[in-house]
Amino acid sequence: MTLPTAVKRVAVLGAGTIGASWVAWFLAKGLQVDIWDPKPEAEAYVRRSITDAWPAMSALGMAADASPDAWRFHPSPEDAVAAADFVQENAPERLPVKRALYGRIDMALRPDAILGSSTSGLIMSEMQAGFRSAPRLAVGHPFNPPHLIPLVEVVGGRETAPETIAWCLEFYRHIGKKPIHIRKEARGHLANRLQAALWREAVSAVVTGLASVEDVDTAISAGPGLRWAAMGPHMTFHLGGGEGGIEHLLAQFKPAFESWWETMSTPELNEENCRKIIDGVRAEAAGRSMAELVRERDAILLPLLALVSGKP
Numbered sequence: 468m469t470l471p472t473a474v475k476r477v478a479v480l481g482a483g484t485i486g487a488s489w490v491a492w493f494l495a496k497g498l499q500v501d502i503w504d505p506k507p508e509a510e511a512y513v514r515r516s517i518t519d520a521w522p523a524m525s526a527l528g529m530a531a532d533a534s535p536d537a538w539r540f541h542p543s544p545e546d547a548v549a550a551a552d553f554v555q556e557n558a559p560e561r562l563p564v565k566r567a568l569y570g571r572i573d574m575a576l577r578p579d580a581i582l583g584s585s586t587s588g589l590i591m592s593e594m595q596a597g598f599r600s601a602p603r604l605a606v607g608h609p610f611n612p613p614h615l616i617p618l619v620e621v622v623g624g625r626e627t628a629p630e631t632i633a634w635c636l637e638f639y640r641h642i643g644k645k646p647i648h649i650r651k652e653a654r655g656h657l658a659n660r661l662q663a664a665l666w667r668e669a670v671s672a673v674v675t676g677l678a679s680v681e682d683v684d685t686a687i688s689a690g691p692g693l694r695w696a697a698m699g700p701h702m703t704f705h706l707g708g709g710e711g712g713i714e715h716l717l718a719q720f721k722p723a724f725e726s727w728w729e730t731m732s733t734p735e736l737n738e739e740n741c742r743k744i745i746d747g748v749r750a751e752a753a754g755r756s757m758a759e760l761v762r763e764r765d766a767i768l769l770p771l772l773a774l775v776s777g778k779p
């Protein structure tokens with residue numbers, strides 16, 4: 468097995484939104500990237516994505532001395548993975564599609580190659596079952612766009628070898644990501660479950676008339692969201708306890724949190740409630756195009772990333 472710190476060549480299977488962004492990141496880290504995607508337009512899309520991603524990565528000092536040209540497309544997934552130390556799989560989020568792809572590459576992978584799947588919610592135990600390479604398959608779930616957001620969730624399936632998990636954690640760390648180990652399989656892994664829990668309450672707030680879509684968004688972006696970029700919810704509450712820390716916070720606020728949790732429920736995403744969310748978001752966007760909104764977000768996100776990238 469190639470040492471995670473000695474990887475030179477990676478394959479990217481599926482080069483859509485996530486795959487193309489991974490390509491940009493791998494290139495920025497000086498790796499040679501072999502790509503396969505069945506869509507004829509994918510090559511042009513990858514080229515555009517690298518061009519778009521490069522200035523931001525360079526501005527953040529993440530692409531020093533790297534070449535944006537060290538990639539090539541292959542005619543089949545078997546060809547693309549043949550020389551790879553590591554494969555990042557980003558095929559469409561459907562179990563039969565991923566399994567068909569794993570079936571194709573099972574014998575073509577080098578016997579020591581490791582694969583990380585970008586899947587947002589599929590279960591690795593179901594994806595890997597029956598393949599020779601199963602012990603070397605894990606989830607390596609990034610956040611959009613992977614060339615900017617540091618988090619990668621590493622999850623093993625029933626047949627994933629513990630060495631594969633350790634290898635993936637070290638590899639992602641080595642290439643400048645912030646990997647975490649999710650110790651059990653769960654739909655949505657961890658970070659999307661956290662997002663889903665918050666969004667459940669955000670949707671509830673709108674459909675029950677507690678606040679407008681815009682005010683719910685401000686409640687996070689001008690409130691706890693600022694602290695969450697600096698540290699997570701537990702450490703934030705440790706500080707919330709003052710000198711007494713988390714012990715004091717729990718003693719003081721436990722009854723309050725328990726009574727708030729009791730009042731929370733799951734909203735239905737029926738037509739009427741979806742309409743309330745859509746109308747609220749459209750009103751908040753106030754005619755700004757998607758490109759304008761992305762620019763506004765990145766004007767904040769890039770300096771924020773520069774700040775948090777030095778965090779241990």
Ligand SMILES: NC(=O)c1ccc[n+]([C@@H]2O[C@H](COP(=O)([O-])OP(=O)(O)OC[C@H]3O[C@@H](n4cnc5c(N)ncnc54)[C@H](O)[C@@H]3O)[C@@H](O)[C@H]2O)c1
Pocket residue numbers: 480481482483484485486503504505506509556557558559560564568585586587588608609610611
């Ligand atoms: N979009 C996100 O925000 C996000 C975030 C994290 C993880 N993911 C995960 O990344 C994966 C890809 O999602 P995406 O958003 O990039 O989708 P996408 O639709 O943008 O891209 C999928 C790509 O896969 C290609 N493809 C089609 N059939 C294929 C096959 N059999 N084998 C390989 N590639 C094939 C398509 O041509 C397309 O280019 C999914 O597993 C998804 O859950 C998505």
